[in-house]
Amino acid sequence: xxxxxxxxxxxxxxxxxxxxxxxxxxxxxxxxxxxxxxxxxxxxxxxxxxxxxxxxxxxxxxxxxxxxxxxxxxxxxxxxxxxxxxxxxxxxxxxxxxxxxxxxxxxxxxxxxxxxxxxxxxxxxxxxxxxxxxxxxxxxxxxxxxxxxxxxxxxxxxxxxxxx
Amino acid sequence: xxxxxxxxxxxxxxxxxxxxxxxxxxxxxxxxxxxxxxxxxxxxxxxxxxxxxxxxxxxxxxxxxxxxxxxxxxxxxxxxxxxxxxxxxxxxxxxxxxxxxxxxxxxxxxxxxxxxxxxxxxxxxxxxxxxxxxxxxxxxxxxxxxxxxxxxxxxxxxxxxxxx
DNA sequence: ATCGATATGTAATATTGTAACGATCGTCAA
DNA sequence: TTGACGATCGTTACAATATTACATATCGAT
Numbered sequence: 001x002x003x004x005x006x007x008x009x010x011x012x013x014x015x016x017x018x019x020x021x022x023x024x025x026x027x028x029x030x031x032x033x034x035x036x037x038x039x040x041x042x043x044x045x046x047x048x049x050x051x052x053x054x055x056x057x058x059x060x061x062x063x064x065x066x067x068x069x070x071x072x073x074x075x076x077x078x079x080x081x082x083x084x085x086x087x088x089x090x091x092x093x094x095x096x097x098x099x100x101x102x103x104x105x106x107x108x109x110x111x112x113x114x115x116x117x118x119x120x121x122x123x124x125x126x127x128x129x130x131x132x133x134x135x136x137x138x139x140x141x142x143x144x145x146x147x148x149x150x151x152x153x154x155x156x157x158x159x160x161x162x163x164x
Numbered sequence: 165x166x167x168x169x170x171x172x173x174x175x176x177x178x179x180x181x182x183x184x185x186x187x188x189x190x191x192x193x194x195x196x197x198x199x200x201x202x203x204x205x206x207x208x209x210x211x212x213x214x215x216x217x218x219x220x221x222x223x224x225x226x227x228x229x230x231x232x233x234x235x236x237x238x239x240x241x242x243x244x245x246x247x248x249x250x251x252x253x254x255x256x257x258x259x260x261x262x263x264x265x266x267x268x269x270x271x272x273x274x275x276x277x278x279x280x281x282x283x284x285x286x287x288x289x290x291x292x293x294x295x296x297x298x299x300x301x302x303x304x305x306x307x308x309x310x311x312x313x314x315x316x317x318x319x320x321x322x323x324x325x326x327x328x
Numbered sequence: 329a330t331c332g333a334t335a336t337g338t339a340a341t342a343t344t345g346t347a348a349c350g351a352t353c354g355t356c357a358a
Numbered sequence: 359t360t361g362a363c364g365a366t367c368g369t370t371a372c373a374a375t376a377t378t379a380c381a382t383a384t385c386g387a388t
Binding site (some may be wrong): 329330331332333334335336337338339340341342343344345346347348349350351352353354355356357358 | 359360361362363364365366367368369370371372373374375376377378379380381382383384385386387388
Binding site (some may be wrong): 038 | 339
């Protein structure tokens with residue numbers, strides 16, 4: 001996938017996160033939940049953690065093995081597991097996946113995360129959404145029971161605004 | 165596409181909207197904007213207006229002609245035009261399209277509509293989002309320029325909650 | 329050790345969306 | 359009127375995304 005503006009380098013990647021630590025945390029989390037953090041799941045999570053922006057499923061598929069791609073169901077199953085565990089989020093407007101912001105696993109708040117998505121460099125920033133009063137009140141009026149909320153703000157990040 | 169629960173009839177469709185009137189409004193809107201409301205675009209809009217829930221692109225493609233389907237580019241082009249005109253919204257989490265709530269064309273507020281999407285009967289309700297302070301303030305902190313916001317709340321509508 | 333539940337491997341296919349390119353239509357100016 | 363131009367459309371082909379189905383393997387508890 002390409003981005004809207006491609007006339008610059010866009011070397012705005014943040015410092016690499018500590019992938020190893022996040023992987024270990026995830027193992028612990030799964031153990032505590034009585035779930036199995038298998039090889040495929042760990043590898044999928046690793047590839048998403050390593051990326052500096054949301055990753056497409058087929059990027060994971062292609063990079064899964066050093067030699068040759070994984071089969072789609074392997075990766076889609078892992079993605080769906082990781083999403084259920086609250087370790088990753090699916091970005092609906094990009095058909096892509098991104099690791100959950102650090103340490104919001106225990107809070108249950110991962111149901112209402114929001115994202116700032118840069119149309120230029122492709123990076124995403126997760127933002128906490130403490131409460132969305134407008135949505136809650138309209139849902140209540142309609143008798144609608146909200147299970148989860150997806151909020152995606154598309155636009156330009158600071159670095160890309162300065163580029164343009 | 166099927167929904168999560170299928171053990172009931174789910175005859176909760178609202179009264180049919182006045183499709184003809186909405187089509188006429190759309191023609192006027194386009195005329196005023198100096199855009200052409202062509203046959204394909206009108207037909208696509210009509211099919212979306214007639215539906216009681218968000219419609220998939222390939223449903224439009226299949227129903228486009230009385231005999232035989234349209235070609236995908238015809239419909240995707242029309243969908244993209246209608247979206248630019250503010251006549252329809254794309255629902256990212258469903259890969260589907262729904263007509264804009266009546267009479268928010270002139271306001272420019274269609275950039276920040278939100279949706280309540282029932283996982284059971286598939287219906288959608290558009291909700292106005294006057295302001296999303298939490299998003300705006302986090303975006304401002306990050307120096308992020310928001311262009312448009314997608315907000316989709318998945319859950320159960322009142323009728324389906326009572327069914328279950 | 330073996331049974332049941334969970335997870336994986338594999339092939340095939342379904343669904344969703346675009347690229348490319350020539351033909352046609354509308355508008356406007358000469 | 360005519361021609362030129364941009365916008366729109368028709369068509370073919372294909373790319374990208376995701377799932378079904380079913381056989382096999384693995385884990386963990388009895």
